[in-house]
Amino acid sequence: xxxxxxxxxxxxxxxxxxxxxxxxxxxxxxxxxxxxxxxxxxxxxxxxxxxxxxxxxxxxxxxxxxxxxxxxxxxxxxxxxxxxxxxxxxxxxxxxxxxxxxxxxxxxxxxxxxxxxxxxxxxxxxxxxxxxxxxxxxxxxxxxxxxxxxxxxxxxxxxxxxxxxxxxxxxxxxxxxxxxxxxxxxxxxxxxxxxxxxxxxxxxxxxxxxxxxxxxxxxxxxxxxxxxxxxxxxxxxxxxxxxxxxxxxxxxxxxxxxxxxxxxxxxxxxxxxxxxxxxxxxxxxxxxxxxxxxxxxxxxxxxxxxxxxxxxxxxxxxxxxxxxxxxxxxxxxxxxxxxxxxxxxxxxxxxxxxxxxxxxxxxxxxxxxxxxxxxxxxxxxxxxxxxxxxxxxxxxxxxxxxxxxxxxxxxxxxxxxxxxxxxxxxxxx
Numbered sequence: 001x002x003x004x005x006x007x008x009x010x011x012x013x014x015x016x017x018x019x020x021x022x023x024x025x026x027x028x029x030x031x032x033x034x035x036x037x038x039x040x041x042x043x044x045x046x047x048x049x050x051x052x053x054x055x056x057x058x059x060x061x062x063x064x065x066x067x068x069x070x071x072x073x074x075x076x077x078x079x080x081x082x083x084x085x086x087x088x089x090x091x092x093x094x095x096x097x098x099x100x101x102x103x104x105x106x107x108x109x110x111x112x113x114x115x116x117x118x119x120x121x122x123x124x125x126x127x128x129x130x131x132x133x134x135x136x137x138x139x140x141x142x143x144x145x146x147x148x149x150x151x152x153x154x155x156x157x158x159x160x161x162x163x164x165x166x167x168x169x170x171x172x173x174x175x176x177x178x179x180x181x182x183x184x185x186x187x188x189x190x191x192x193x194x195x196x197x198x199x200x201x202x203x204x205x206x207x208x209x210x211x212x213x214x215x216x217x218x219x220x221x222x223x224x225x226x227x228x229x230x231x232x233x234x235x236x237x238x239x240x241x242x243x244x245x246x247x248x249x250x251x252x253x254x255x256x257x258x259x260x261x262x263x264x265x266x267x268x269x270x271x272x273x274x275x276x277x278x279x280x281x282x283x284x285x286x287x288x289x290x291x292x293x294x295x296x297x298x299x300x301x302x303x304x305x306x307x308x309x310x311x312x313x314x315x316x317x318x319x320x321x322x323x324x325x326x327x328x329x330x331x332x333x334x335x336x337x338x339x340x341x342x343x344x345x346x347x348x349x350x351x352x353x354x355x356x357x358x359x360x361x362x363x364x365x366x367x368x369x370x371x372x373x374x375x376x377x378x379x380x381x382x383x384x385x386x387x388x389x390x391x392x393x394x395x396x397x398x399x400x401x402x403x404x405x406x407x408x409x410x411x412x413x414x415x416x417x418x419x420x421x422x423x424x425x426x427x428x429x
Contacts, residue, residue, distance in 0.1 A: 002082055004095075004243050006075040011066065012238035014058040015231045018269045018342055021057065021276040023349055026227075026341055029313035030303055036313040043213045043220040045118035051228040057273075059231065061114075068113045068146050073102040075239045078247070079408070083372045088392035091401055095249065096408040097240045097267055104169070106378065106410030107263050108139035108223065111232035115221035116143040116151075124219035126150040128212045130180065130205030132259065133159055133333040133380060134166025135410055136223035141175035152218070154180040154208045156335065157200035158328040165414040180205040185212055187309045202260075202336040203322050207309030224260025225306055225315070225340045233266030240405065241270050249403050253284045253391055256407035257383045258296060258354075259333040261287075261340030267407040269342075272351070281351055284391075287343070288355040288383045290334040293326045295319060296347065296354035304338060317344040333380040333410075357386050363422045366412065378410035379418060 019026060031037045040049060051059065061069075081094040099107035119127050127144055129151070131137030137153040144151035153175050160167060160179035170177045180200045181188035185208045191198050198204075206222075213220040222229055244251060254271055256264035264287045275281045289296050299318035306312050308322050319338035326335040339347065346352040359379070366382035369375065377385070384406055395402045412419065419425070 002080045004078045004247050006239055006243055008070050008075065010242070011069060011075050012235060012242070013061055013066065014238065015061055016234040016238060016270045016273060017054055017057055017059055017227070017231045018273055019227060020055045021273045022342065022345060023276065023351070024345070026345060027316035029315055032314050033310060036311065039210065039214065039311055040313065043210055045115065045122050045124070045219050047118040047121065048115060048228045051231060052226060061235070062117065065114050065117050068143070069235065071146070072104070072109050072113070072142065074235065076101045076236070078240065078243045081373050084369065087372060088388065089396065091395040092388065092392045093249065093401065093403045094388065094406065095244070095247070095251070095404065096406045097236055098408045099236055100378070100381070100408055100411035104135065104138040104142050105413070106135040106139065107233060107236060107266060107407070108136045109142060110235050110266065111223070111229045111262065112136070112139035112143040112221065113146070114232040115229070116140065116147050116149065119219035119221060120147045120149055122219060124149065125216070126152060126218040127221050128152040128154070128209040128218050129221045129223060130154050130202055130209045131223070132156050132202050132335050133378070134163050134170065135333055135378070137175070137177065138166055138169045138173070140221055141170040141173035144175065145173045151175040152212060153177045154182060154205040156180055156202060156205050157198060162328065162418060163414065169414070180208050182208060184208065187211055199325065199328050201308060201325050203306070203308035206307040207311055210307065210311050211309070224262040224336070225338065227342060230262045230265045230269065230340060230342065233262050234270055236407070237267045237270035240267060244405065251283060251405035252402040253286060253404045255286045255288070255384050255387045255404060257334065257380050257409060258287045258289045258339060258343070259380060260336045260338070261343040263407055263409045265340060265343050267405070285352040286355060286387050287352055288357060288387055290383060291356040291358045293320070293335050293337070294356050295337055295339055297356045299339065301344060301348050306338060315341045317341045318347060334383065355387060357383050359422060361386060363419060366419065367423060376412040376416070377408065378412040379415055381409045381412070
């Protein structure tokens with residue numbers, strides 16, 4: 001078999017929270033401005049804020065959320081990449097958790113549904129959020145449509161123009177989409193006054209989304225980094241644990257990409273949590289990112305702001321600076337300046353390893369994967385593919401076949417124009 005499905009009536013009913021299983025207590029947020037904690041209480045859905053600091057290991061998923069999970073394509077399958085295995089002389093078995101099979105084409109919908117559900121419970125007038133590549137924005141837009149609430153999306157300006165089809169997808173779901181920096185907030189207007197062609201960043205878009213919610217009576221939904229968002233996305237890892245047990249495989253490696261960290265953590269944490277409780281880490285956990293935004297390999301483990309306008313509390317995490325303006329790479333989801341605090345702690349302890357790869361290198365891997373397996377990965381997803389070569393070379397050296405589980409975080413069907421630019425395909429104008 002190459003496809004392993006989990007029936008809908010066996011969807012997991014709990015999210016996994018790693019906080020009680022971490023090797024040490026997570027450093028607490030710092031209110032550097034004296035206003036940020038109150039801001040969180042105002043803009044975040046109340047249940048989301050409560051879960052952020054919860055020490056409860058398993059959180060039951062509300063029935064209304066489970067219903068929407070089933071509606072948008074959960075559970076997602078695990079696919080075995082047998083043809084790609086042949087490229088590595090069958091020294092590795094490659095299993096991919098296909099989060100790209102959801103209706104919006106990525107893992108993002110897993111937490112978007114939960115965030116919007118809790119915002120609706122608080123009687124929010126609307127929800128606002130940021131997005132880089134547009135995958136998170138698309139997920140929030142769909143979740144808002146399903147719960148019949150308006151969504152305002154601040155899309156990093158570079159991606160807004162480079163990825164128009166993601167913008168159109170959000171609009172199809174009824175969202176109001178704005179390039180960030182925008183004219184909807186004072187902060188955005190200030191930046192545009194200084195530089196009318198400002199490329200934007202996720203840090204800036206976060207600031208705008210938070211400010212817009214504060215000023216207009218909405219709720220802000222955060223797409224990565226924070227503990228609650230990672231927890232909501234662990235539905236993917238909880239499914240994968242059951243699927244791998246049924247397949248009869250126990251992964252030696254769990255790999256994936258990091259924008260803010262929620263995609264990789266969502267798959268890895270349910271597996272890693274078992275090992276942390278036993279006090280023995282057998283598997284290898286490797287996360288990859290962009291060399292153009294090297295927060296994992298060149299970032300500093302320090303307290304920093306998650307947003308550029310310094311509205312939110314400081315978090316201890318690997319960061320290259322909240323004022324960092326990334327180059328306009330096409331893997332927009334990887335352009336964030338920092339790594340989730342829980343994942344940063346695990347990296348600092350040597351439990352999770354980090355890699356960075358260039359856009360040019362990863363796009364070549366994306367083309368190879370398409371030619372081999374027939375599926376077009378998102379530019380973000382492609383950044384995990386080079387790790388496979390590293391694992392295969394070690395397996396060959398050790399003369400021992402290894403099993404890899406990878407988070408296939410999104411499809412690239414709306415990114416073909418970007419691939420054409422980098423890979424040198426003829427563009428039709």
